[in-house]
Amino acid sequence: MNNYLNKTYIILNRELKGYFRTPLASIFLLVFLGLSSGMTFFLGRFFERDQADLTAFFSWHPWIFLVLMPAIGMRLWAEERRSGTIELLITLPVTNTQLVIGKFLASWIFTLIALILTMPIWITVNYLGEPDNHVILISYFGSWLMAGAFLALTSCLSALTKNQVIAFIISSISGFVLIMAGFNLVLSAVRSWSPNWITETISSMSFLSHFSRVQMGVFDLSTLVFFISMIILCLWINVQLVQVKKAD
Amino acid sequence: MSNKLISATNLKKSFDQFIAVDNIDLSVSRGEVVGFLGPNGAGKSTTMKMLTGFLEPDNGEIFINNINLKSDPLKAKEYIGYLPEGAPSYSDMIVADFLSFIGKMRGLHDNSLSNRLEEMANQINLKEMWDRPIETLSKGFKRRVGIAQALIHDPDILILDEPTDGLDPNQKHEMRNLIKRISTNKAIVISTHILEEVEAVCSRAVIISNGKLLANDTPKNLENEFLNKNTLSIKVSNKINNVISKEIKSLLKYDDVKIQKTDISTHTILVSDSKKNPNLNTVLKQINKLKLDVIEANFLKVSLEEIFRTITSENNSK
Numbered sequence: 001m002n003n004y005l006n007k008t009y010i011i012l013n014r015e016l017k018g019y020f021r022t023p024l025a026s027i028f029l030l031v032f033l034g035l036s037s038g039m040t041f042f043l044g045r046f047f048e049r050d051q052a053d054l055t056a057f058f059s060w061h062p063w064i065f066l067v068l069m070p071a072i073g074m075r076l077w078a079e080e081r082r083s084g085t086i087e088l089l090i091t092l093p094v095t096n097t098q099l100v101i102g103k104f105l106a107s108w109i110f111t112l113i114a115l116i117l118t119m120p121i122w123i124t125v126n127y128l129g130e131p132d133n134h135v136i137l138i139s140y141f142g143s144w145l146m147a148g149a150f151l152a153l154t155s156c157l158s159a160l161t162k163n164q165v166i167a168f169i170i171s172s173i174s175g176f177v178l179i180m181a182g183f184n185l186v187l188s189a190v191r192s193w194s195p196n197w198i199t200e201t202i203s204s205m206s207f208l209s210h211f212s213r214v215q216m217g218v219f220d221l222s223t224l225v226f227f228i229s230m231i232i233l234c235l236w237i238n239v240q241l242v243q244v245k246k247a248d
Numbered sequence: 249m250s251n252k253l254i255s256a257t258n259l260k261k262s263f264d265q266f267i268a269v270d271n272i273d274l275s276v277s278r279g280e281v282v283g284f285l286g287p288n289g290a291g292k293s294t295t296m297k298m299l300t301g302f303l304e305p306d307n308g309e310i311f312i313n314n315i316n317l318k319s320d321p322l323k324a325k326e327y328i329g330y331l332p333e334g335a336p337s338y339s340d341m342i343v344a345d346f347l348s349f350i351g352k353m354r355g356l357h358d359n360s361l362s363n364r365l366e367e368m369a370n371q372i373n374l375k376e377m378w379d380r381p382i383e384t385l386s387k388g389f390k391r392r393v394g395i396a397q398a399l400i401h402d403p404d405i406l407i408l409d410e411p412t413d414g415l416d417p418n419q420k421h422e423m424r425n426l427i428k429r430i431s432t433n434k435a436i437v438i439s440t441h442i443l444e445e446v447e448a449v450c451s452r453a454v455i456i457s458n459g460k461l462l463a464n465d466t467p468k469n470l471e472n473e474f475l476n477k478n479t480l481s482i483k484v485s486n487k488i489n490n491v492i493s494k495e496i497k498s499l500l501k502y503d504d505v506k507i508q509k510t511d512i513s514t515h516t517i518l519v520s521d522s523k524k525n526p527n528l529n530t531v532l533k534q535i536n537k538l539k540l541d542v543i544e545a546n547f548l549k550v551s552l553e554e555i556f557r558t559i560t561s562e563n564n565s566k
Contacts, residue, residue, distance in 0.1 A: 003355075010352045014338075021340045084336030088397070091300045091332075092353045093325040247303055 007094045011102025012109070019072075019110050028072060032114045035064050037121065053131050057121055058139045058215050062179050062207055065150045070171035072110060073154030074164045076103045077242065082162040086246055100238045104155050104231075111147045115140060135217035142214030145227040146207055150175055152234035159241035175207075182206025252277050253327070253405050253435035254299060258308035261294050261459075268294040269305075270459040276435040278404070281427065283450030283467075284439035287560055291459040292439040293333050296409050299437065300330045313404060326355070329403035333410055335394030339383035343374055346382060347396055354401035368396040372426070388419040395426065406430070408438045412445060424449045443553045457560040470555055479520040480531055483544040488515045492538065499534045502526055514543065 019025040039060040080086040089099055122140075125131045153174055158167035180186050181202050191199045203209045210223045254276040261269040269291045276282050286292045297303040299310060301321050310317040312324040338346055347368060351361045369375045372392045377385055382393055391411065398406060411427070412420040427436065427449050440446065446453045447467050455463040463470060488496070488507055497505045502521040510516045517535070519526045532545060 007353060010349065014341075014349050017345075018338070018340065083339070084332060084334055085338060087297070087302050087332040088330075088336060088350070091302050091325060091328065091330045092350070093322045093355070094353060095322070247297070 015106030069150035074167040077159040149230040152231040156234040156238040182208035255311040260307035283446035286456040329398035350397040479548040480526040
């Protein structure tokens with residue numbers, strides 16, 4: 001077990017450092033911080049709302065993640081296949097599951113770093129008023145979980161192709177479908193002709209439905225189970241795809 | 249228990265309708281360097297990918313140091329060092345970090361890792377490039393990094409897919425010397441389509457074409473087997489004018505007798521016959537009658553290259 005975790009950690013460590021070896025990490029962090037604060041202050045009308053909370057900040061996260069998570073995850077497997085290093089990895093004494101988990105965790109930890117760097121907004125709102133920090137903490141955790149689900153989806157889809165751009169596009173489109181599933185526009189269109197349980201099922205599959213509840217400070221078990229099972233399912237498919245597509 | 253480090257039987261691998269490897273048996277013992285020869289697309293790389301556990305064969309079994317690769321892949325892979333075709337590596341990493349990563353994945357740590365890294369830096373001559381990003385290295389150095397990652401855990405088995413491909417003559421020479429140096433206590437399989445490489449470093453040549461194993465023997469035995477017994481070559485240190493030439497031809501009772509000028513002072517008489525192989529003794533006796541000084545007499549040698557062409561073209565025409 002120790003050896004199993006150790007190898008996963010070595011993979012994780014290499015991947016995480018990999019983000020910082022190129023300008024990718026700094027560009028990503030700058031874009032993420034720029035987008036999230038820009039949207040919070042300008043589109044989310046942070047000051048005009050005159051409320052001591054971070055709703056204006058978190059409500060944009062699904063949309064920012066829709067573009068930025070595929071940008072982080074697109075290289076995970078597509079690049080290994082393009083450069084041929086997948087042959088090195090798979091002939092090492094390590095399982096495909098360890099490889100998939102190690103790589104995924106690296107990208108997820110990188111996202112955690114990005115989220116931690118937005119903390120000044122949290123500090124600002126505490127300076128300006130008295131926000132419910134409990135809700136903010138839950139929102140941060142929910143946001144990170146949602147980012148994990150986006151990343152697992154991207155990692156899985158990046159194993160399908162050797163081309164990072166294709167991996168990016170299919171991941172963004174799939175992510176968009178998963179967000180839109182919870183949009184009122186889609187739900188009301190479905191509600192008009194289908195039984196209630198279908199609408200409920202579609203809504204329960206949506207990143208947006210789960211994340212809106214989290215933003216209100218409601219973190220129920222179903223949300224935790226949803227995101228975690230989404231991650232596990234995507235990573236399981238990821239392992240199978242690596243096995244099937246490795247030699248293509 | 250077999251003393252073979254690699255033992256593969258009935259290996260078969262197809263991609264859709266295309267049969268890449270068709271019932272290949274292969275075994276390699278410690279101390280052997282096996283040259284895997286074949287035209288492009290013959291199935292060399294596919295076979296190597298199966299031996300290293302990258303691809304699963306459709307049929308057949310592979311034992312690595314008596315461990316079944318299919319049932320215990322993690323244990324079996326520990327014994328193998330592998331240089332994939334084109335020596336892929338993480339080009340954004342520096343040499344030291346990349347080798348350290350592979351070393352750790354191979355179970356080395358602390359002292360054992362730093363000792364091996366130092367050995368690699370010296371043995372493979374990587375010292376001056378140690379802190380450079382791999383993407384900035386020349387092809388020759390990239391290939392060395394590839395060899396170093398395959399050797400980092402001092403494996404019993406080394407599988408090198410076209411280790412000298414794209415290298416300049418000096419680098420090729422160096423690479424071959426390196427392979428020879430490390431070959432004494434390992435089982436090594438190298439694939440190549442360069443025949444001189446097999447002659448230079450391999451103790452056994454395996455010729456493969458269209459996924460089938462066509463020959464498996466020492467380069468020397470292959471040459472003997474394919475010795476051209478139809479053509480006798482006799483080199484004499486005399487000038488042969490037209491008169492002597494006619495005399496030779498009338499004396500030797502064979503279909504085809506050719507006389508070629510080798511250099512200023514020597515000539516070569518080539519004797520062949522479509523019905524029977526020329527007899528060396530008889531021919532020499534006849535030539536002695538003409539008082540010619542024989543310097544060399546043998547059946548025409550066939551180069552490994554010709555053997556390779558003969559075998560693979562026979563297989564293609566089937």
